[in-house]
Amino acid sequence: MMNKNQLQVEAIHNGTVIDHIPAGQGIKILQLFGLADTHEKITVGLNLPSKALGAKDIIKVENTRLSASQANQLALFAPDATVNLIEDFEVVEKLQLQLPERVEAVFSCPNSNCISHNEPVTSKFQVRAVKNQVRFRCNYCEKSFHRDMMAV
Structure with missing residues (x-):
């Protein structure tokens, strides 16, 4: 037992x-x-x-x-x-955890048409919480993604 x-x-x-x-x-x-x-x-x-x-x-x-x-x-x-x-x-x-406002060089943009895939630039995302869900907005293509779409 x-x-x-x-x-x-x-x-x-x-x-x-x-x-x-x-x-x-x-x-x-x-x-x-x-x-x-x-x-x-x-x-x-x-x-x-x-x-x-x-x-x-x-x-x-x-x-x-x-x-x-x-x-x-x-x-x-x-x-x-x-x-x-x-x-x-x-x-x-x-x-104590605090959601960062920005993340750089951690994720690739899920948008295959984003310029970050074809140019030598560092990935950059603005981070925000929307209805208890973390969202990422790409600095380059300006599309927003749910955290489950983000690849390390």
Whole structure:
């Protein structure tokens, strides 16, 4: 019989815990931040039970600290996620997420006719929340896209 207080994902000694990620977004976040490239121990929980979300993802990365600007980019896919910085198995800091106003050189424009595909320019998007949905507006073609259309 499983103890109700038993952790489903083990604790980390030092690093970053990204919790309350909407189910299905954990893999995108791993790709966006290149966390798998750190060569550090990574624990990923997908579709874990959550009272608030129903199901959630969680990512724990040893010996890696997200900066405030990285955490804000995380808000693009998981606006209600929590980012906890861990030292000696204790939370030493909780980063507050704020949706960035702009993102550059992170995504490609989904519009295949956009000039950003044929010219040596850095992709740029204005970011805004519309009815709790994150939207991206391309600086070049001025088309607006839902976050699910954005490719890393």
